[in-house]
Structure formats: C-alpha cells, structure tokens
Amino acid sequence: MSCAEAPTKPAGRPPEPAAPPRGDWSQAEARAIYDLPFPDLMFRAQAIHRRHFDPTAIETATLLSIKTGGCPEDCGYCSQSARYRTGVKATKLMPREAVLAEARRAKEAGATRFCMGAAWRSPKDRDLDAVCAMVADVKALGLQTCVTLGMLTPAQVGRLAAAGLDYYSHNIDTSPAFYPEIITTRTIDDRLETLGHVRAGGIKVCCGGIVGMGETIDDRIAMLVTLASLPAHPESVPINLWNPVAGTPVMDRAEPAEPIAFVRLVALARILMPASVVRLSAGRQAMSDEWQALCFLAGAGSIFTGDVLLTTANPARSKDAELMARLGLRPAALDAGATRAP
16 A cells, blocks of 8 residues: 555544553463563563653652651561661651751752651641641642651541642552561551542552562562552552661561562553553662663653652762763653653
C-alpha cells in the first residue's frame, strides 16, 4: 500500500479514550512480567513510561523529619522505634517557623514537593493542629505538600484536607505474607484502612515498600500486586532500599538487594501502575550511578533530594545534579504535576 493509499482517520473524530489502569493483576502474571528477558522488560516498561510521562523529567521532593524518634511501633527496620537502641534520640515536634524555613530552603534548591514525617503511631489532636498549620504554610510557598504521621481517622483526614494537604505517605512496607515478620504492633489491614480513609477524603496517596529486609522476590512482587489491586492506584509509589540500621531486628536477616533485581522491581511497578509516579526513595546513597540510571530507564521518575531522609543518609544535591546532567535529565517543573508527556 502506498502512502497515498494509507487509511486515514475521519476528520474531527475524537481520539480513542485510554484504557483505565488494570486493578486485577495476579501474582502469576506479575511474576511472569518480572522474569521477562531483561531487554524485553526494560523495553516494555520504558514504552509505558513514555505514554504517561516525559522520560527526561525527574520530580524532586524533600523529606524532613518534623518529629524524630520515640515511636511506640516495633517496625523491625526502623531507627525511630523506641523499642530499639539505634542511637536516635526522641525529639519534640519542630516549631512551625523552623519547618517553614526548611521548606523555603528546599524550594530554593529546586524541590517541588515538601514532605514532613513524624514518628507517631497516630497523631494526637493537639499535634495535628500544629501539622495542619505547617501544611498551610508550605502550601502558601507554592510547594506540593505531603505528610506521613502514622494511622489516621476519617476526621483527621478531613482536617488535613482542609489545610490543603496534597499527598499522604503511608507505605505498606512489604507483602501481606511477610508483614508479620517485620511488624507486630499493627497489621497490614490497619495500613490499608488508613489508605482508604485518605482516598475517601480526597487526598492523593503515596504508598510503596522497602526492599532488602530478608523478603523473597515473590514477597516484593506481592507488595506491588497489593498496591496495584487497590481501588485506585497510588499516585506515588516509593521504592526504598533498606538502609542498614544497627540495633534493629532486620539487621539479623537483611540481605542486600541485587541491583538488577531491584531494577526489575522498578520496571514491574511501572508496568502494573502505569500512571503512578515511581520514586527512588531511601537507599540511593548505596546505589551506583549506573544502578540509578537503569532505574530511571525502567520508569522511575522521582527522587528525594537533600543530605538526609528522616534519619538516614541521602546523596548530596550536587551529586544528584551532576548525575542528572550526565544523563540528560532535568528537574520536573512544579506545574507539570506527575510530569505527564503531552
């Protein structure tokens, strides 16, 4: 058929609507995708990434611990649990002006989202008053706002929404089967309940997990299948590489994640949740430039910038800027939202 004979779409016909993301992935399907030959997996993930995002734009966020340590939970990976001797001292909630000053610095450094984390099982009302004021202050700077405060009630979600909160971060951490091996003071259903409250309250969801705590490959895949099976996919999916923390139970079982296995997980997240922003979160200071580059190619489109993430190390902003320049990447503009490609 010549070019002149090629069929054309009737003028004025609207484009076909995109199919909604699937929410019915099975563990077997996800495992089959994960096990694809690496070139095929990367091609599939990158093709999907380009349908939804500008592959050269990276969302940059900053995470600040506004209340550190003293948490009553027994999360076996966490430096902030009061149950373990990790050298992290409990602090009071930061003053509002101090938090706002950090948010200004983050914006000046190029961050588009400012995330605030407090080591609580769930916030008390008096503490939520202060956090809501912080959210309103940060929002007024023109930054996207995110908090992680533990479990929430519907009423608390409503207060955060009224303050202008954009995202609530609440990781499920690992698979349903492995979860009891890591945490006993709450269940994964408790986590999912809070996520339901957040979604019902009109706040966007940031939810992912942690790799390298002694879980199996199937546990990692099941964690992503759980997220992809939610009534709506999380808008942000952080994938964390566990930072070794002396004094925590996970130290006795942790196994460093193999780089290619980690990249495969990023690619799987991109494929299962095509419109979600996949973020490289904790643990990047242990990743080589090449490891991170493969993650970006697999569909990761967001990073945390700044020297510290809560209580653990993170690459310096200058190092991130140098890597992005070498890769031809650029920070996503705030008004780009999820950096969706046209």
